[in-house]
Amino acid sequence: MGKLVRALSADGSVLCSSVDAADICNEIVKIHSPSPVATAAMGRLCAAGAIMGALMKGEDDALTLRINGGGVGGTIVCAADYMGNVRCYCENPQADLPLKENGKLDVGGFVGRDGFLAVIRDLGLKEPYATQSPIVSGEIAEDITSYYAISEQIPTVCALGVLVDRDHSVKAAGGYMIQLVPPINEAAIDFIEKNIKNMQSVTQMLSDGKTPEEIALMGLEGLDGEILDSWDCGYKCTCSRERTQRMLISLGKKELVQLAEEAEGDTEVNCQFCGKKYYFSRQELEELAKNC
Ligand SMILES: [Zn+2]
Numbered sequence: 001m002g003k004l005v006r007a008l009s010a011d012g013s014v015l016c017s018s019v020d021a022a023d024i025c026n027e028i029v030k031i032h033s034p035s036p037v038a039t040a041a042m043g044r045l046c047a048a049g050a051i052m053g054a055l056m057k058g059e060d061d062a063l064t065l066r067i068n069g070g071g072v073g074g075t076i077v078c079a080a081d082y083m084g085n086v087r088c089y090c091e092n093p094q095a096d097l098p099l100k101e102n103g104k105l106d107v108g109g110f111v112g113r114d115g116f117l118a119v120i121r122d123l124g125l126k127e128p129y130a131t132q133s134p135i136v137s138g139e140i141a142e143d144i145t146s147y148y149a150i151s152e153q154i155p156t157v158c159a160l161g162v163l164v165d166r167d168h169s170v171k172a173a174g175g176y177m178i179q180l181v182p183p184i185n186e187a188a189i190d191f192i193e194k195n196i197k198n199m200q201s202v203t204q205m206l207s208d209g210k211t212p213e214e215i216a217l218m219g220l221e222g223l224d225g226e227i228l229d230s231w232d233c234g235y236k237c238t239c240s241r242e243r244t245q246r247m248l249i250s251l252g253k254k255e256l257v258q259l260a261e262e263a264e265g266d267t268e269v270n271c272q273f274c275g276k277k278y279y280f281s282r283q284e285l286e287e288l289a290k291n292c
Pocket residue numbers: 237238239271272273274275276
């Protein structure tokens with residue numbers, strides 16, 4: 001399981017969330033067989049999704065992060081619930097790129113820099129609430145930081161990392177996010193800047209055995225931070241036969257009737273997030289078409 005931790009400064013003005021997402025990333029590897037750079041991109045988006053999902057309040061609230069900057073990976077989507085459980089897919093998970101000159105995976109090139117990061121929140125209102133901001137680097141953490149600055153006017157620091165091993169498994173992965181809670185305490189900013197400078201990369205800290213609790217508190221050094229809450233989160237798909245039926249119905253009558261007519265044997269529908277297969281007979285498709 002992954003682990004999510006949140007810590008709050010003594011004056012309540014700074015929140016630091018931290019996640020260990022190694023297990024989540026290894027689940028991504030198992031389900032999607034991604035290239036190493038795709039694993040890093042999907043894993044970073046999921047680490048951010050887990051943290052941001054957990055900032056929602058309601059049990060049925062849902063968050064979707066969608067990023068596409070025209071890179072070789074195509075669109076990457078992460079969906080999260082209010083507990084920080086995530087699931088994701090990538091349009092071209094097998095697309096690969098050479099390492100950057102510094103030896104790092106080229107996540108920015110995989111995602112691309114010409115496009116948007118969209119954040120969609122379904123809070124049980126009539127329509128989901130969607131906002132987007134232009135991609136800054138495609139490295140994802142910077143894009144999340146920029147999203148909060150532009151779309152939500154919340155000063156935010158975000159760091160994400162995924163360390164992929166030679167056998168394509170994930171050695172360490174996670175992230176942290178420090179946010180200023182209004183009314184903003186200007187004095188806290190100096191501490192945060194100093195703390196970020198002193199903190200090593202996320203993957204280095206996790207590889208060194210630092211826990212998400214320790215990382216969350218390091219972000220609040222000098223601000224008398226205390227752990228607010230912590231719990232397990234993981235890669236969790238929400239698909240079901242009923243949801244797949246609803247999706248089929250949403251295609252519309254014409255499309256469904258055509259699908260039924262053209263079907264030779266059962267029609268297979270794959271869940272994009274977990275790869276699970278659902279089968280529908282011709283008769284079932286015709287039955288669903290009646291519900292359109
Ligand atoms: Zn699924």
